[in-house]
Amino acid sequence: MRSARPAIGLPARFLVWDALRLPELGDESDTVLDSGLFHVFDDDDRARYVAALAAAITPQGRYYMLCFSERQPGTLGPHRVSQQEIKAAFAPPDWRIDAIDAVPLDTNMDQVGVHAWRASITRNERER
Numbered sequence: 001m002r003s004a005r006p007a008i009g010l011p012a013r014f015l016v017w018d019a020l021r022l023p024e025l026g027d028e029s030d031t032v033l034d035s036g037l038f039h040v041f042d043d044d045d046r047a048r049y050v051a052a053l054a055a056a057i058t059p060q061g062r063y064y065m066l067c068f069s070e071r072q073p074g075t076l077g078p079h080r081v082s083q084q085e086i087k088a089a090f091a092p093p094d095w096r097i098d099a100i101d102a103v104p105l106d107t108n109m110d111q112v113g114v115h116a117w118r119a120s121i122t123r124n125e126r127e128r
């Protein structure tokens with residue numbers, strides 16, 4: 001575990017942690033940024049990751065994600081993900097998809113950026 005506080009005075013905690021074990025932190029966040037993690041998981045771990053996010057994001061909290069899209073040719077690198085797979089993973093009642101946009105994602109694979117999806121997703125209120 002590493003921790004640090006930035007000079008601007010806002011409290012922050014930096015951790016090296018398994019994203020599949022987020023609930024074990026006993027903490028909730030209102031915003032989660034995912035750059036290139038969702039697309040590394042296979043189907044089983046994808047489901048575990050989404051369940052971990054559901055437990056770790058506050059109701060009405062937001063999850064922003066960048067992942068390779070199925071429009072990206074070839075097989076080098078992470079899984080290609082379709083919009084339908086994103087919608088299936090983040091389905092009601094736990095989630096609401098606010099937007100999925102096609103964007104270029106800068107990587108060290110080429111000079112132009114790969115085809116990617118940028119998804120904005122809201123954690124719905126938990127049912128009582």
Ligand SMILES: C[S@@+](CC[C@H](N)C(=O)[O-])C[C@H]1O[C@@H](n2cnc3c(N)ncnc32)[C@H](O)[C@@H]1O
Nearest residue numbers: 016017018019020021034035036037040041078
């Ligand atoms: C495709 S890289 C993206 C790296 C960086 N976030 C970026 O945008 O360039 C995926 C990263 O996810 C990390 N990773 C894979 N499984 C993980 C897990 N279960 N928990 C936390 N990080 C994980 C890998 O170590 C790797 O650094």
